Amino acid sequence: MTASALVELRDVVFGYDERPVLDRVSLHVPRGKVTVLIGTSGGGKTTLLRLIGGQLRARSGQVLFDGEDVGALDRDGLYRVRRRMGLLFQFGALFTDLSVYDNVAFPLREHTRLPEALIRDIVLMKLHAVGLRGARDLMPAELSGGMARRVALARAIALDPELIMYDEPFSGLDPISLGTAARLIRQLNDTLGLTSIMVSHELESTFAVADHIVVLANGRVAMEGTPDEVRHSDDPLIRQYVTASPDGPVRFHYPARPVEEDYGPAVAVGGGR
Numbered sequence: 072m073t074a075s076a077l078v079e080l081r082d083v084v085f086g087y088d089e090r091p092v093l094d095r096v097s098l099h100v101p102r103g104k105v106t107v108l109i110g111t112s113g114g115g116k117t118t119l120l121r122l123i124g125g126q127l128r129a130r131s132g133q134v135l136f137d138g139e140d141v142g143a144l145d146r147d148g149l150y151r152v153r154r155r156m157g158l159l160f161q162f163g164a165l166f167t168d169l170s171v172y173d174n175v176a177f178p179l180r181e182h183t184r185l186p187e188a189l190i191r192d193i194v195l196m197k198l199h200a201v202g203l204r205g206a207r208d209l210m211p212a213e214l215s216g217g218m219a220r221r222v223a224l225a226r227a228i229a230l231d232p233e234l235i236m237y238d239e240p241f242s243g244l245d246p247i248s249l250g251t252a253a254r255l256i257r258q259l260n261d262t263l264g265l266t267s268i269m270v271s272h273e274l275e276s277t278f279a280v281a282d283h284i285v286v287l288a289n290g291r292v293a294m295e296g297t298p299d300e301v302r303h304s305d306d307p308l309i310r311q312y313v314t315a316s317p318d319g320p321v322r323f324h325y326p327a328r329p330v331e332e333d334y335g336p337a338v339a340v341g342g343g344r
């Protein structure tokens with residue numbers, strides 16, 4: 072294990088069925104840094120986060136979190152490791168019937184036996200970190216999309232995780248909120264001493280705040296490097312992705328049976344409807 076890596080994948084193979092989604096994937100997530108995972112849609116980025124979180128287990132290979140093989144842990148071990156991770160899947164997902172305050176307090180009440188006075192201090196501190204201390208009494212329905220994401224973020228950091236994983240934190244945000252959210256992720260990473268992994272299609276905003284980029288394509292790691300290295304790569308596959316070109320080595324089609332098998336031979340010769 073690289074000393075500076077908090078998470079490391081070694082030759083990980085995973086598929087939901089016989090079709091492999093990840094095919095001998097090896098990568099590392101440097102401690103204290105912001106790592107961005109990019110790649111084609113359906114390329115296995117969310118799957119990879121779920122493997123790190125221990126919700127899925129690799130068919131072969133290892134997923135190491137701080138040196139421990141997540142896939143080999145029993146229930147107690149997994150619980151212990153998960154306590155050290157914050158997961159933010161597609162942001163949002165607040166409890167709609169709880170106030171902002173109670174949403175952030177929820178994991179503290181659920182997982183700790185801290186007295187309410189201390190919970191209050193922690194909740195206000197986390198809300199302050201995302202700029203929403205003043206919004207504590209609002210209900211989720213009263214928040215803008217960007218605010219709701221920040222509350223979800225405050226909730227994700229309530230238990231002081233070491234690793235925080237974001238799955239497409241920017242989807243649906245306007246460009247200004249998007250820039251703010253990206254900077255907030257960076258700022259929290261640095262001020263709270265976190266390690267962050269973010270899956271995103273927003274190359275521009277994420278490249279601006281990332282230290283480390285992993286490009287996933289066709290089930291493999293196509294490249295790991297700094298934003299500059301990825302941006303200036305000569306590799307046709309990386310170039311295709313970075314310039315968002317539809318033609319190149321990245322497959323557009325989800326694997327399918329031949330066209331004529333689905334529509335009959337008429338289509339194959341161009342005569343079908």
Ligand SMILES: Nc1ncnc2c1ncn2[C@@H]1O[C@H](COP(=O)(O)OP(=O)(O)OP(=O)(O)O)[C@@H](O)[C@H]1O
Nearest residue numbers: 087088092110111112113114115116117118119325
């Ligand atoms: N629960 C599941 N059961 C079966 N197949 C799944 C399941 N979840 C995902 N897949 C398939 O696994 C592949 C990888 O999905 P995943 O969500 O990890 O990709 P992704 O890179 O996060 O995609 P996107 O960028 O579009 O969100 C896809 O082909 C998807 O259809």
